[in-house]
Each structure stands twice: as C-alpha cells, then as structure tokens.
Amino acid sequence: MSIASLTMPVRPSAAVERTRASVTTAISQSSSTATVLEVSHLRKSFGGTVAVDDLSFRVAAGEILGLVGPNGAGKSTTMMIVAGARKADSGTVTIAGSDAARSHHAVNMLLGVVPQDLAVYSDLTARENLEFFGDIYGVPDSELKRRIERVLAQVGLQSHADQFVRTFSGGMKRRLNFGVALIHEPRFVILDEPTVGIDPQSRSHILDCVRQLADDGVGVIYASHYMEEVEAICHKVAIVDHGRLLAQGTLDELVDKSRTDLFLRVAGPQIELQHRLQGLANVFATSGDESRVVIKHDGQALPGVVAGRLAQVVELLETADFEILSIETHKPSLERLFLELTGRQLRD
Amino acid sequence: MTFWKITKKDLRLLARDKRTLFGLVALPLFFITILGISAGQLFTAKEKAKRIRVGVVNEDTSSLSSNLIGEVLKLDALELIELSDRSEGKERLADGKVDVVAFIGPRFHEKVDELDTADIIFAETGKLSSGLRSLDVEVQSGAFLASAAEVVEQLVFAFALRAIAPEVMRAHDPKLALKLFVQAKRSAHDREESETPAAEPVITKSRSDVIYEYLVPSYTVMFVFFIVNLMARSLLGERETGTLTRLLIGPVTGTGMMVGKTIPFFVISLAQTLLLLVAGKFLFHMSWGESPWMLVPVIVSTSLAATALGLLVATVVRTDSQVTAYSTFLVLIMAGMSGCLMPRSWQPELMQQLGLVTPQAWALIAYEHLLGRDVPNLHVVWSSCATLIAFALAFFAVAGWRFRALE
Numbered sequence: 198m199s200i201a202s203l204t205m206p207v208r209p210s211a212a213v214e215r216t217r218a219s220v221t222t223a224i225s226q227s228s229s230t231a232t233v234l235e236v237s238h239l240r241k242s243f244g245g246t247v248a249v250d251d252l253s254f255r256v257a258a259g260e261i262l263g264l265v266g267p268n269g270a271g272k273s274t275t276m277m278i279v280a281g282a283r284k285a286d287s288g289t290v291t292i293a294g295s296d297a298a299r300s301h302h303a304v305n306m307l308l309g310v311v312p313q314d315l316a317v318y319s320d321l322t323a324r325e326n327l328e329f330f331g332d333i334y335g336v337p338d339s340e341l342k343r344r345i346e347r348v349l350a351q352v353g354l355q356s357h358a359d360q361f362v363r364t365f366s367g368g369m370k371r372r373l374n375f376g377v378a379l380i381h382e383p384r385f386v387i388l389d390e391p392t393v394g395i396d397p398q399s400r401s402h403i404l405d406c407v408r409q410l411a412d413d414g415v416g417v418i419y420a421s422h423y424m425e426e427v428e429a430i431c432h433k434v435a436i437v438d439h440g441r442l443l444a445q446g447t448l449d450e451l452v453d454k455s456r457t458d459l460f461l462r463v464a465g466p467q468i469e470l471q472h473r474l475q476g477l478a479n480v481f482a483t484s485g486d487e488s489r490v491v492i493k494h495d496g497q498a499l500p501g502v503v504a505g506r507l508a509q510v511v512e513l514l515e516t517a518d519f520e521i522l523s524i525e526t527h528k529p530s531l532e533r534l535f536l537e538l539t540g541r542q543l544r545d
Numbered sequence: 546m547t548f549w550k551i552t553k554k555d556l557r558l559l560a561r562d563k564r565t566l567f568g569l570v571a572l573p574l575f576f577i578t579i580l581g582i583s584a585g586q587l588f589t590a591k592e593k594a595k596r597i598r599v600g601v602v603n604e605d606t607s608s609l610s611s612n613l614i615g616e617v618l619k620l621d622a623l624e625l626i627e628l629s630d631r632s633e634g635k636e637r638l639a640d641g642k643v644d645v646v647a648f649i650g651p652r653f654h655e656k657v658d659e660l661d662t663a664d665i666i667f668a669e670t671g672k673l674s675s676g677l678r679s680l681d682v683e684v685q686s687g688a689f690l691a692s693a694a695e696v697v698e699q700l701v702f703a704f705a706l707r708a709i710a711p712e713v714m715r716a717h718d719p720k721l722a723l724k725l726f727v728q729a730k731r732s733a734h735d736r737e738e739s740e741t742p743a744a745e746p747v748i749t750k751s752r753s754d755v756i757y758e759y760l761v762p763s764y765t766v767m768f769v770f771f772i773v774n775l776m777a778r779s780l781l782g783e784r785e786t787g788t789l790t791r792l793l794i795g796p797v798t799g800t801g802m803m804v805g806k807t808i809p810f811f812v813i814s815l816a817q818t819l820l821l822l823v824a825g826k827f828l829f830h831m832s833w834g835e836s837p838w839m840l841v842p843v844i845v846s847t848s849l850a851a852t853a854l855g856l857l858v859a860t861v862v863r864t865d866s867q868v869t870a871y872s873t874f875l876v877l878i879m880a881g882m883s884g885c886l887m888p889r890s891w892q893p894e895l896m897q898q899l900g901l902v903t904p905q906a907w908a909l910i911a912y913e914h915l916l917g918r919d920v921p922n923l924h925v926v927w928s929s930c931a932t933l934i935a936f937a938l939a940f941f942a943v944a945g946w947r948f949r950a951l952e
Contacts, residue, residue: 281794305795318788
C-alpha cells in the first residue's frame, strides 16, 4: 500500500463565515415574510426528453434561493417558465399570489430577469439602455431619471453612463445586464449565471447588489455554477439534476459542518471496490480506472470509530492488492454534497 | 404603445449606423450612374440621336463613286468613315466600330457605263435587277443592324440610283436630261417662294431616350427590397443577444414587437425611395410623369411589401450566414424575374407572366405606367398598388405565424 498524499481539512474562509452569519439573520427575518414565488409540481419536456420533472420550491420576500445544477439540469428551463418565456406542461407558478400563466402581463411587471446572455444594446449607452427598458416597463418620465441614476449607482456605472456599451469590458456589460432588470423595481428577480466570465471586482459588485436586493425585501433566484458564490449569498439552496430536485433547504440543513469525511483515491474499478467495502464506505466512480472511497463521519461518532473504520478499509484494500493513491479529509461543502448526490462535479 | 418605444429605439440605432444608411442610398445611385454611362446616356439625353456609322471601301477610282459617297454624306443620320481595303472593313464591322460597310468595287464605273435610261427607270427588270451587285457594290451590316440588313441594302441602292441617274441620262438622253434638270430647278424655286417648310421627321421617345425613367425606378425597387437584409439582421441580433427574450418576458407582446420592428424599416424604405426619385429628377433629368402624386401610393405599397418580406425572412433565418444567403438570393432572383435588371418588355412572355409572382414586378408595372407613358392608365396603377398591399398582408400573416414559434 502507498499513500500518495494526505491533505488536511479545508476550513471555510472568514468572509464565507461572515456571510453565513448574515444569511442566518436574513432567514429569521424572511421567515415571517410572505412567499413571493411558489413553484408547484412543474413539469416540462421537449420531445422525449424531460427537462423539468415535478419541481417544487418557494421563495419568500427578501430570500435568495440558489439554484444549483450542471448544464442541462433544467435550471434555465425552470427559470424561463417562471419568467413566462416558456409554458410548462403541467404544474403552477405563482408570483405574489397570482398565477403567472394566467396573468403573465400583470405578473411580469413584478419580475426582473437577468439572463445569462448580455441582453443589452451595444450601440446604445448605458443610460439609453436603462431609459429604453424603463420606458418599456412604463416607468413614468418624472420617475425614470431618478431610477436610472439609482441603478447606475447600484451597479457602479455612473462614470460610464454615457459611453456606448460596445466599449465596455465584460464585467461592465454584466453589471449593466443586471441593472436593466432592476429599472422597474421588481419584487422578484431571477439571475441566470450573472457572473460568468467576469473579473473579481465586477463579481463582488454583483454579489453585493444581490445581497442589497434581498435586504430591500426582493425575492431572488440565483442560478450559478460557482458554489462559493451560492454558499456566500444564498439563504436556501435547491440542487437540481436531470430536471429533478435532489435536495432543498438552508445551507445548514444541507451541509453539516461538524462532519469530517475521509476520502480515499484508489486505483480500481468502482463495482469491485463497492462489493468489498460494503457497509464500511461508499464508493464512487471517477475518471479512468480510479474510484473514490468515502468514509463518513457524522460528528456524533467518536474519533476512534472513524479511525477503526479507516484501518479496516485500508486492510481490505491491501489484502485485495488495490493501490491507495491518496487519503484526504474534508469538511463537507455544497460542492461535496453535489458530488454525493449526482456523482459528478458541477462543471462536468 | 410599447411598439412605438421599440420603433424609437430602432430608429435611434439605425440613425447611428450611418454607413448602412449611406449604402442604402449611395449604392443604387452608383448603379444607376454606372448603367447610365454604360448605356451612353449620362447627361446626354438632350444630345443628338446616335448616328449610324457607315464604313466605305472605295476601290473605284472614278468620280462616279465620289458622287455616290457625296450623296450618302448629305444624310445627317449617317457618319461616313472611309476605309482603306476590304479586310479593314470586315475587321471594323466585326469589332462593332462601324454599323455598316459598303464595298464599291473597281468595276463600278464600268457597270454604270453599261446602263441606259430604261435600266434606271425600270430598275427591277433591267440590268439593275440584281440590285447593288449589278453595280459591283456590296453592303454588309453588323450586329447592330443585322435585322435591318435588307433595308440598309435597299437604302444604299436608292442612293446609288440617285447618284448615277443624271450621268446615265446625260450619256444616253441628253435632251431628256436637260428637260428634267430645268423642271427640277423650277420646282425648287416655286417651293422656296411658297415657303412651305419641309416636314420635320416625327420622333417618338424610345426606351433608350428615357433610360433613367427605366433605370431609376427599376433599381430603386430592387434596392428597396434589400431592406430585407437589414430587417433580418436586426431581429436576428435581438434574438442572439437575448434582448428579444428579455422584451417578451417583459410587457412587450409578440404583435407589439413585430410592429415596433417593422415601422423603422418602413420609414427608412420610404426615405430611400424618395431620395432616389429626387436624385433621379435632379441628377438624371428623369421625368416624374404626368401624375406625380400617384407615385405616393406606389412608393408606400412597395415599401410595405418590402418590409413585410423583411419581417418574414427575419422570422425564418437562424444565423448571420443565412441572412446573407437568403436575403441576397431572394432579392436578386426576384429582381431578375420581375424586370428590375432588364425592362419587362424585353423579357419573353412566359418570363413576364412568371415575374408577376414577385411584388417587384407589380411595382415596376405601376412605375412604367406613371413614368414611361404620356397618359398613364391609373386603373392599372391602383391595381398594382392593391396587389402590393395583398403581398404585404400575406407576408405579414406568415411572419406572424413564424414569430409565434419564436416566442
């Protein structure tokens, strides 16, 4: 047997811990507020492919729901149905008490959508873009100027307000894309990967804006590939794959930080390892001929129990002549939870 | 009224795209100018009619042949070019540098000497029954006058008779010749006294005289339909950037979006047509016809059909390459079928009928009646406008159906 590496537990950063504290406060505040969005038994298929399969969740005013899932998981379809851009095969979407399918045009005034595409006009200035979308949403002229200035300040584009969007950096375009969704002061905002491919400064700005929205009582769905972002700003998380809801709850409910699991990277096929380690550990297939062996530690068990289980696993593997490539200990995280639930990395 | 907001935004975007706007007006103007130059009509519409170039190869050394050439020179419509030998004559004719070549053979004067008065008076049965060949003269016509070769030959024969008749009569019937000469002089004197002016030839305007009354509307109609390309690109851009979805998620309806996207291009199309017709009048002296006010419904209905087709194509294309391929193919094929590239009257009957499936053909029919005729048939003009509007409605209907699929 050889141990290729031994990694110490990864501690969450101080910033993430601070955010978690503020999230907990927000949850306690929002728990008393009304539900802005309720999605119930949503189903949508394209031909023979089921994109959304019996999906249900709620978002309260001032709450940020992180929608997490790999590409093709059904996140965008769900959001498009919520936004009224697609029709569901069955199920209901209720926004602020109104059925979105029946009163689309009344409901869409309450809704702000930040699409993954940079849905702004590059040959207009930032101000003209905001003016146009504000006008479309029927913001009165007397009010529009004030709101434009406010949104420009929110997204940090005041000094670039009169520049053509085509001259903007990717981050600035993303911020404007976000700002456009806020011009009519919606009660509910959907953000689809709003920070894809941008610089850390713009990312931080957008995340601050999302937090501010929630503080102002706006309900938010935040879809992202970046787990650290979801962990940092979301009050609740819904993990979706193949159109199905795999898990839903607050971060504390989903991720038990007191646990410390042991991860062994072993050279060998998953099926054979699973057979030999039954009852001792979970085995997941990884790339090539390797497998990941996970020994769970639920925090309640005594440290000796886990150590004993590790010794048993190592012995079994040694006897069967499997090479242990590395042993790592990790604090559970959303990323790890996702891996356990779906058997793959989020960016796979 | 969300459509009006979309219209305002698109007009603002279009106004900023100065190169495209310049192209919409400048390109057809360049085309019209170049084709006008090619047709030899640029700024020369008021000049004299084009003269027929006649090459002469004179192998006869007598004064008789010089007389014949002198007779031909009297006609303003002909431009005489003396050529050294037969090979040069044939070469010039093949190259199109002369329209007709007359070869006066070395035996011309001998042939004339053999004639008597009866041969002149009874030309069809006497020694001249073989026409010009009887005089050792040959005429060849080039491609320009190929279909009129026989007429040309008869004309030259008539000139020849006029030139040789006095000589033949003087040689064989001097008394008769003198009598006829005196009579002719007296008639000429009487005509001068009565001051009856010789009748001027009646000239009817032909297509080549009014080239710009064909070129300007034809190329205007063709280029108005290039709006299809711009519209398709605009809607595709909205789809690709995601602004279309964003607007439709908001309070914009599908109909509002379609109307909002159509109006700016309709306005651009009207402005383009007006500018081209104004340019046609002031740069190329094109006439606006007897009923210029009737141009208004033609311009409006043509632009409506063009923008409706643009909207239809915009709802069909999926990529930028498809925009280029579909719109260029559609516009050029329709232009060719309709008669934008060559006058409808030059097309075979079948093609003229086939062309009627294109809106461009109806626009051209209306323009032809208004600009190309002294008294336009207004019923035909109104019918053409109604057909153009029917095309527009059909295109809008299909575009609406396609747009719902996009939503």
